[in-house]
Amino acid sequence: MTGALAPARGLPEETLRALAAGGGGEDAARVLRAGQDARRLLLLRGLLDAAEPGPHGPAALTAWRVLTDVRRRAPTVFAAVVGYPSVGPAARRALRQAMQGDPSEAPSLLCALATTAALRANLRTTLTIPLTSPHLTLPSAGTLTLPPMPPGTLLEAHTGNGAEIRLSPTRPNTTPPTPTPTTPETSTPGPAAPGVGGTWASEVGGTWAFGWAPVRALSAGEGGEGITVVLDETDPDRMPGGALRAARMTAAEAARFGALLEDAWALLLRRHWTVAAEARVLLRAFTVLDAPHGRSTSGTPRHASGMVGLSPPVDAPGLAETIAHEIQHTKLNAVLDHHALTGPDDGARYRVPWRPDPRPLLPALHGVYAHLGVAGFWRRERRSGPRAEAAYTRWRAAAHSAALELAESPSLTPEGRLLLKGTTTTLASWTP
Structure with missing residues (x-):
């Protein structure tokens, strides 16, 4: 599908292009937040x-x-x-x-x-x-x-x-x-x-x-660089369809969560300042998910903007990575309030390296954009050790290969093509 970009309906084209490259920062986040508020x-x-x-x-x-x-x-x-x-x-x-x-x-x-x-x-x-x-x-x-x-x-x-x-x-x-x-x-x-x-x-x-x-307040950082979110384990509409943990966190578990958030936030401020700036504007609450088979999991609901569901975090780098991952989903959900990125589901399915099952176009696009954030996180962490180097190599290659496959879809709208092109260009520019 080809054609000129449709009117942004409140989302400036320069903001969409900045987001397409994978970031956008505080300015883009505030534009998205204003649209959500409206x-x-x-x-x-x-x-x-x-x-x-x-x-x-x-x-x-x-x-x-x-x-x-x-x-x-x-x-x-x-x-x-x-x-x-x-x-x-x-x-x-x-x-x-x-x-x-x-x-x-x-x-x-x-x-x-x-x-x-x-x-x-x-x-x-x-x-x-x-x-x-x-x-x-x-x-x-x-x-x-x-x-x-x-x-x-x-x-x-x-x-x-x-x-x-x-x-x-x-x-x-x-x-x-x-x-x-x-x-x-x-x-x-x-x-x-x-x-x-x-x-x-x-x-x-x-x-x-x-x-x-x-709900319980969680704070990290100080002053203009700090963030305060809530830990919500009771609101029935906090994450529709999510595998919510039935038991409320104990005081000790919540305190550990808060301590890990402080360390994760310090890491984001130190080396991932764009993610921190976006999260400060867009992230409002966490809720706790069951960990399937003991594995970490996370998710962002489509219409509960600002909520991130996650299994109890294991360490600060893992929590920081989760924030970098889910803030990408949060941004893309906000973009979808302004632009359709894909046409009606045409039945085509796409294999992506992070899922065992072929995915429809929009969920696959979501995954590419989110794993751009994951690869970017580990790219800045490469000097911290072999784990970071391996994670960067894996997720950059996975996101890039999936982006190239999605680019062949005739169901991308002009805005969807713009976003995917910006994402692909960023991934291609990074050293394998």
């Missing part, structure tokens, strides 16, 4: 449109106004909550269900987002959250497991008292039920995420026997 705003508006005609329309409209207020008063908080990885899959599912005649999840998600944003911005407000499951997820903060409640129960969330949120169960036109007192008056789970933590208590007599599972 798409989230469209999803939010879609949630409101789906919810307004229903019985919880007033609650959804209040949530919309609270989010608008937080965006004005605390734009960083707004961006962190609305841009949280799991919001993408959750909103897309809610909108699909609304199109199929069930809009119940739309107001629930919108109200949960507003509650989280108000909590983190310390905005005094009251929101009503329609419950659709026994778990209340507050994206970027954590998940509450609630006690049994009658169908149709609503939660009133009261924020604005520091890091405290008070919840009271109500039902339309009924007296709120009185929970059974089983725990102390308040429960303080401690720090959850940057700017989030606090007390979770019942507004009515007694307290609830529920479980609060917060």
Whole structure:
């Protein structure tokens, strides 16, 4: 397929060319992040449109106004909550269900987002959250497991008292039920995420026997060169389809993860500054995957932008390599929000050295681009020893051979050809 490049729809051609070469750096990452943020705003508006005609329309409209207020008063908080990885899959599912005649999840998600944003911005407000499951997820903060409640129960969330949120169960036109007192008056789970933590208590007599599972903050580096992400093991939409580890990391395991991240980040800053700059903008959260047969694995979900799933890291260089690998997938997923890189699946399959099974064109292109990042990582590590030299040689050859095979596909769009050409040129320029 030939032809001129289609309009970038917000992605400048120079940015696409920089990304095609394998990098792009902070400038390109910020362009991609801005596009992701704009798409989230469209999803939010879609949630409101789906919810307004229903019985919880007033609650959804209040949530919309609270989010608008937080965006004005605390734009960083707004961006962190609305841009949280799991919001993408959750909103897309809610909108699909609304199109199929069930809009119940739309107001629930919108109200949960507003509650989280108000909590983190310390905005005094009251929101009503329609419950659709026994778990209340507050994206970027954590998940509450609630006690049994009658169908149709609503939660009133009261924020604005520091890091405290008070919840009271109500039902339309009924007296709120009185929970059974089983725990102390308040429960303080401690720090959850940057700017989030606090007390979770019942507004009515007694307290609830529920479980609060917060996300955990992981930080590495300092000041403008540092990064803070969260370790999320509870949000049900954090990585759709991923082989998620069932058991939550122990405190010791999480502490080890944090220590390895500090060492990995120091390595990236020292020798892989472009990867570090991109990750600082685009990486928002980790979640833990099962390790099949004891082997390390990792993945990046298509619509949960900023999330990386990985098996528990073994050492700092391996974690740094995983970040270099998955940030490539993250960038390419963001490019796909602006450009189709391939046409409809024509049934052709391509053999790639990193998979035993032949792959469709788009997954194969994803793999080439990701392994360009892997080869680039080990290229800069070559002086560290035989392991690095062998890894570089292996992954450069693998990515280059696969790129040459994909170049023959008639299903690449002009943008897909541009990206593959830039990737191939970079790989060919590196010494075997």
